[in-house]
Every structure is written in structure tokens, then in C-alpha cells.
Amino acid sequence: MNYVFSDRVQTLKPSAIREIFKYAANPAVVSLSAGNPAPEAFPAKEIAEISEEIFRSHPIDALQYGLTEGYTPLRDYLTAYMKEKHNIGRSFDNLIITSGAQQVMDLLSKSVLNEGDTVLCEAPSFIGSLNTFRSYRAHLRGVPVEPDGMNMDALETALKEEKNVKFIYTIPNFQNPTGVTMSAEKRRRMYELAKKYGVLILEDNPYGDIRFAGEHIEAIKSLDEDGIVVYAGTFSKVISPGIRVGYCIAPQPIIQKMVVCKQGEDVHTTIWSQMICYEFMTKYNYEAHLERLRSIYRKKAKLATDAMDQYLSPKISYLPIEGGLFFWCTLPEGTDAAEFSKQAVLRKVCVVPGNAFLTDENEKCSSFRINYTTPTDENLVKGIQILGKVADEIL
Known part of the structure; x- marks a missing residue:
């Protein structure tokens, strides 16, 4: 055939x-x-203990269908944790649990990209996200990465020159593949540029908790008073990539569209995996x-x-x-x-x-x-x- x-x-x-x-x-x-x-x-030991307790005490909760938005206790806890720990989340924001952070890239792309729209990416950048954007037939323009993050002058040039820019994709902490971290000054300028030109920022932060040297730098999303930053987080690098639990914090209208798109993809992220993350964060010493x-x-x-x-x-x-x-x-x-x-x-x-x-x-x-x-x-x-x-x- x-x-x-x-x-x-x-x-x-x-x-x-x-x-x-x-x-x-x-x-x-x-x-x-x-x-x-x-x-x-x-x-592994803690996950085994948690799983045993889940299936002994409330197995149906783990085995039954759940909400597309995610396991409510985990959503509520993450919302409070991210606000208190990282100043992420405003009254106009909401949170959805996803099947890994990779699904955030797909759901946002499906929600906002039309064929031919432009995504501005760091050059180089994470191949998984680039392929997601390509799958929606977006036009990708790379912006050079320097030792302190994306070149902001080149970013503004791209914003001026490109048509229909929908969002800027960045991995500001320990970037994949270069390992570099965007400076606080550049984060602020990126936010101001996105605001000036009316585009979204997709902030992908899978590695932020794995800082073993230097000073912590606040997330771009912590600056967001205008509803222009979509934040992607994940448990893949800090608990397990195999359980496939990520999350997105973004303005409510964007989350609503992502929920509809997710219903057509996988209905909801595995409830058992979400319960493990919740129990691990709340009943063990996560820090x-x-x-x-x-x-x-x-x-x-x-x-x-x-x-x-x-x-x-x-x-x-x-x-x-x-x-x-x-x-x-x-x-x-x-x-x-x-x-x-x-x-x-x-x-x-x-x-x-x-x-x-x-x-x-x-x-x-x-x-x-x-x-x-x-x-x-x-x-x-x-x-x-x-x-x-x-x-x-x-x-």
C-alpha cells in the first residue's frame, strides 16, 4: 500500500x-x-513505599479516570509551592498537569500556532521542542546563545523582522544543550521585549532545581504582571522521567485551550504518577x-x-x-x-x-x-x- x-x-x-x-x-x-x-x-525506595501505600489505602483513586487539569491535591499544592518558593503565579494564572514538560510544548503549539507562524528559539536549542514546533509547520528563527544567555539585540532584530511571531522559546537555566544560564538582566530585557512586541514567552525550566554552584536567578515568570509568560516545569529531572509528570503555569485563557487540546491527546496524565509526586513532595523531605x-x-x-x-x-x-x-x-x-x-x-x-x-x-x-x-x-x-x-x- x-x-x-x-x-x-x-x-x-x-x-x-x-x-x-x-x-x-x-x-x-x-x-x-x-x-x-x-x-x-x-x-526508588521512596517511590516503592508510596506506591505500596497508594494501592493499599486508596487504589481506586489511582486506577480510575481523573480530571484533565490534573490530580487536584497535586495542582493545589504545586500552585501554592510555586508561588511561595519562586513567586510564580498570579491571580490571572492557572495550572495544568501534563505528561512531561514536552507535552507543554505540544499543547501550547496546538493552541496558538497557525501554519507559517514564527517561533523565536535559542540557537542552539532542545531538539524535542524544535521538532514539536516544526510539526505544526511553524517558521523557526534561531537567536544566538551567548555565555549569559540569548543575545537580546539579535532577539529584538528578529522581533522587528519576522512576521506573526507567536512566542519566544527559552531554557534560561542550564540551557540544553549549552548548559549556560541567562542573566537576570537579560531575563528582564526579554520580558520587556515580549511586552513591547506583543508576543508570549515560553519559559522551559526542567533543570532549575539542579543548581549546584552560583547564585539563584529568579524565573522570567516571576516578573509576569501582564499575562505573557507560559512556564513549563517537570518532575522528570528531580524525581523520575519515566513517570511522565510535568506542569504548566499560564494565564487562564491559555490553560483553558490547553485543557481542551489535552482531552484529545491523552485525556489526563497518569493519576498514579501524579499521586506519587504529591505524596513525595508532602510526606518526604523534598528540599x-x-x-x-x-x-x-x-x-x-x-x-x-x-x-x-x-x-x-x-x-x-x-x-x-x-x-x-x-x-x-x-x-x-x-x-x-x-x-x-x-x-x-x-x-x-x-x-x-x-x-x-x-x-x-x-x-x-x-x-x-x-x-x-x-x-x-x-x-x-x-x-x-x-x-x-x-x-x-x-x-
């Missing part, structure tokens, strides 16, 4: 990262390509858990930087990080990171070439992304050492 696919998916390509995972699944391969939390970071994660990642990041200083320098440089899961490494100017990554795979080390994170994946890029959290300490050092040998051979 000749299969005819919709116009909006015909040009989509498989995620480069997911394709790399096929190689990384080989036990002989050192994977520095994933975006996974460290295995030792999962609160102590976050501190434990920071301690784990602080140690592993130090191990990675020591290894990169020893084995990659001076041929390969990297941007310093204060949290998150990634390092952005750069080869000498003119070197093709895609070819470098292929050579690394042949030597059984997987990294992600930087062009995978660009709005135009065919554009040349001399950088690549390393994940330092997933591999064992031994494999982390081993993988970086092999990357150094690859650089010695091909540069």
Missing part, C-alpha cells in the same frame, strides 16, 4: 539523539549522549532530596571538568556550568562536529553533534554536547579520554 502522510509530518526527521541512542544501547559503547538523570539520583541531587551532580560535574581539562584541552574547549546535565564542547573553528561525532562512535563513544540542536540541521557546527550525569564515573572519564584521542587523530 502507498502510505500518504499529512503535510505537517512529511518533512519531520527522527530525532538525531534518539538515533544515536541506538548505538548507545550497545553495552560496549560509552554513552555521553543521553539527557538522563544519574541512576543514583532516583528515589533535602533536592540537596542530595545537587551534591551528586556537583561531584560528577567536577569529575567531568577535571577529565576534560586533562584529556581535551587545548584542542577542545567547553563552557563552564553551574547546574543542569550538559557540557557544550567546541572544536577548533572550521571542524565539523558531525564528522567528529561519527569518528567517536567508531571508537565506541557517543556524543551529540551541535547541528542537531539548530533550527537548520544542515548548518555546519563545530560544537557537540556531552551528558555527564548518566555514565558511571569510570565510563565518564574513559569516554572523555577517548574523545581526546579522537581529537588528536583527526585535528
Whole structure:
């Protein structure tokens, strides 16, 4: 049979990262390509205890249909927690629980994007979100990322030049893939620019709680007195990605449309998973858990930087990080990171070439992304050492 696919998916390509995972699944391969939390970071014991109590005490609550907006106790607690802890949420805002933060990107896109509308993205940016925007046939324009976040002059130029800009997509904390954090000054300017030009900001913050160095910077959403910021949060990096629980805080009219769209996608996020998040936040020491994660990642990041200083320098440089899961490494100017990554795979080390994170994946890029959290300490050092040998051979 000749299969005819919709116009909006015909040009989509498989995620480069997911394709790399096929190689990384080989036990002989050192994977520095994933975006996974460290295995030792999962609160498996606590989740088992919570699950046992749920199915002993109120199993029907976990097994029955629930509200599309989310499990009410979790929604209520998160609303109060985010307001008290991060000054996020105003009287005009509401909150919806989603199946991971990735669904926030999809629901917002479905709610506000028409074919040909423009999304301004950091360049480079998270491939999962870029592919979501592409699936709605949006026009993507990349705005360069600097060591302190998106270039605001370039952002304003894009806002002036592009037609039908619907929103600015940003990952301000420990950005994926570069690991950089947007300064407070740039956050304020981005907000003022969005207000001036009448566009939304989609603030994606999966890594904000994994800050192990430096000073906390308030979210862009904490500035929002005008109803122009859509905030995406998730439990994927702090409890478990497998349970697929994220959330969105946004103005009520946007949430209402997202609820309708979600009803057509998955009805509601898994109730059992939502109950786990609620019980974990309210009956265990959640702040102590976050501190434990920071301690784990602080140690592993130090191990990675020591290894990169020893084995990659001076041929390969990297941007310093204060949290998150990634390092952005750069080869000498003119070197093709895609070819470098292929050579690394042949030597059984997987990294992600930087062009995978660009709005135009065919554009040349001399950088690549390393994940330092997933591999064992031994494999982390081993993988970086092999990357150094690859650089010695091909540069």
C-alpha cells in the first residue's frame, strides 16, 4: 500500500539523539549522549513505599479516570509551592498537569500556532521542542546563545523582522544543550521585549532545581504582571522521567485551550504518577532530596571538568556550568562536529553533534554536547579520554 502522510509530518526527521541512542544501547559503547538523570539520583525506595501505600489505602483513586487539569491535591499544592518558593503565579494564572514538560510544548503549539507562524528559539536549542514546533509547520528563527544567555539585540532584530511571531522559546537555566544560564538582566530585557512586541514567552525550566554552584536567578515568570509568560516545569529531572509528570503555569485563557487540546491527546496524565509526586513532595523531605541531587551532580560535574581539562584541552574547549546535565564542547573553528561525532562512535563513544540542536540541521557546527550525569564515573572519564584521542587523530 502507498502510505500518504499529512503535510505537517512529511518533512519531520527522527530525532538525531534518539538515533544515536541506538548505538548507545550497545553495552560496549560509552554513552555521553543521553539527557538522563544519574541512576543514583532516583528515589526508588521512596517511590516503592508510596506506591505500596497508594494501592493499599486508596487504589481506586489511582486506577480510575481523573480530571484533565490534573490530580487536584497535586495542582493545589504545586500552585501554592510555586508561588511561595519562586513567586510564580498570579491571580490571572492557572495550572495544568501534563505528561512531561514536552507535552507543554505540544499543547501550547496546538493552541496558538497557525501554519507559517514564527517561533523565536535559542540557537542552539532542545531538539524535542524544535521538532514539536516544526510539526505544526511553524517558521523557526534561531537567536544566538551567548555565555549569559540569548543575545537580546539579535532577539529584538528578529522581533522587528519576522512576521506573526507567536512566542519566544527559552531554557534560561542550564540551557540544553549549552548548559549556560541567562542573566537576570537579560531575563528582564526579554520580558520587556515580549511586552513591547506583543508576543508570549515560553519559559522551559526542567533543570532549575539542579543548581549546584552560583547564585539563584529568579524565573522570567516571576516578573509576569501582564499575562505573557507560559512556564513549563517537570518532575522528570528531580524525581523520575519515566513517570511522565510535568506542569504548566499560564494565564487562564491559555490553560483553558490547553485543557481542551489535552482531552484529545491523552485525556489526563497518569493519576498514579501524579499521586506519587504529591505524596513525595508532602510526606518526604523534598528540599533535602533536592540537596542530595545537587551534591551528586556537583561531584560528577567536577569529575567531568577535571577529565576534560586533562584529556581535551587545548584542542577542545567547553563552557563552564553551574547546574543542569550538559557540557557544550567546541572544536577548533572550521571542524565539523558531525564528522567528529561519527569518528567517536567508531571508537565506541557517543556524543551529540551541535547541528542537531539548530533550527537548520544542515548548518555546519563545530560544537557537540556531552551528558555527564548518566555514565558511571569510570565510563565518564574513559569516554572523555577517548574523545581526546579522537581529537588528536583527526585535528
